[in-house]
Amino acid sequence: MNKNIRRKTSRRVTALAAAALAFGIAAGPATTAQAATAHGAVEGWGSHKDDWADEGLLSTTKHAHSGATGLWQLVLWQDGYLAESDVDCKFGPKTQAATKRWQRDRLGAAEADGVVGNKTFGEASKNIWTTDNGFSIRYGYIYIGRHVTSGEYFFHTSYTAGFVKASYTSAANCR
Template sequence: MKGHELRLSKRITGAFITAAIVCGGVMSAPSAGASVASGSISGADWGNAGVRNDWGDEGPLDYNSHDYSRAVALWQLVLRAEGFYTGAIDCDFGPATTEATRDFQRWYGLTADGSAGPNTLSVADNSLQDLGNQRDIRYVAWEGMGSVDFRRINGVYHFYLNGAWRTASYTSASGC
């Protein structure tokens, strides 16, 4: 397939997954907020789906909810890997992160509301890859645009920023 055909295929796949989630079809995301209550972005290896179902119960991250947190930094890293965000990884869900989130949502056929909620994060986790040890996880953007590595330790996601591994916390922004 040529590049534009592959992009279209990815968009159709993303739209199908989103429709299945919204309509309660063969796929469904776990209830929203389950990981917010735990205080950090988390996931576990669930059989064949592996890491590709880790974020469907996450969020929301937006200018109203968890707008200044390390969970936002994780999302900014994903948006940067996709090429939608070029700003600083600053833990702040400001106007640039909101617009980059809308761009991500448009690209993947989602409602472009600018909020990284369970549906948006569920589409994003389809690009997660376990690097073979259920700890080292890589997000690979469409067409190899970029990637970012995470660690999942005891089910909790961490990212490397400013010389240290940081927990993707919903309540802390220290280290950004």
């Protein structure tokens, strides 16, 4: 990893840790994975590996401008299907096309419908991992967080205005 990437990653870890300490946010385990759009946000409990396997739909018509869409775009960015600057919390044609490519590559052509549901989110959650200290959760090279009491996920990129809650109904701090 080159020095610039290490330096950026180090700054993000520090920022995430500071926010977590200030707001009581951590990646700590609780019970079993439970989430849906009715809960208002992408959330999970217990093992982070199955947190996203029961999430609601994201598409050009379902939760198309939301923090949950931003979290999905972060997955697409980290997996090489979007640029970081494309993480804008808007599920438009570019995100739909990237989602179809991601689904085709990971789930097969028959599953490539451009709609993010349980199967797609569940497949992505297999690539979530915790850091050595067990405090932070990562997808690719980006640190994401999970609130210690609500289980709600949040994230930050260079293009967001602070931390973004992975809400189905709000896109606060997104562009």
